[in-house]
Amino acid sequence: MDEQKLIELAQKGDRKALAELVKAHEQTIYNFSFKICRNKDKAENTMQETFLSMVKNIKQFGGQSKLSTWLYRVVTNHCLMLARTESKHTADSFDDDDLLIDEKNIADWKITPDKAAENNELKKILDEAIQKLAPEYRIVFMLRDVEGFSTEETASMVELSVPAVKSRLHRARAFLRNELNTRFNYART
């Protein structure tokens, strides 16, 4: 059955249709939530809250966007709420933009991304690097660069202007690249 039909049934209270919609999107939402939280328990909790919002509000879903886009918006809000209750970061983690890019002696990374999925040491480095980034920047990086939404869609999801998204994206990219550069011992002094 196509998704539109499932949504219509779910809006009429069909629990089986709701369960089908959950099943269709749970992996994506859990994965995205993990990418923001970097913790499986928190990711599961955020996923549960996201789908609870879906179940409660499915009647209000008007179909202007895809259900997946709507769910990304909801999970983004839940991730930000969770981060704000426990965050050590502030949105202004970058005191000096000039320090983010040092144009001298850029090393040629010999490492390739192919083995990321099965390399636990690399996963640890990736987790630690991104956890240094404030959640407001992490979410923009994940939506735009990792999930592939356009800058405009990302701006709409996080309720920021396009220039504000671009600014956060710029800083997130430069910051993460620098962190990995240091952890891979490519940084030169």
Next chain:
Amino acid sequence: MHEHKITLKTGLPSCKDVMEHICDNLGEELNSPKCIEIKSHLEKCDNCQHYFNSVETTIQFYKKYNVELSNDAHNRLIEFLGLKE
């Protein structure tokens, strides 16, 4: 003609400009004169190519690092939502 050349020369991007541009605009389809100059610099400059590759690799790492939802977590979700048959 001479003036035009001077304008172009003084406006040529530096490595820092190119790296800033990479962080600003990666993934955007841009064809402004500035972007064309940036691309031209990038093609000739090893340093900037290394920077571009390292930013792209950073993104690819995070793209490829995924986690799978376990059956237990799926069952807990369905139960949590009250959708268990």
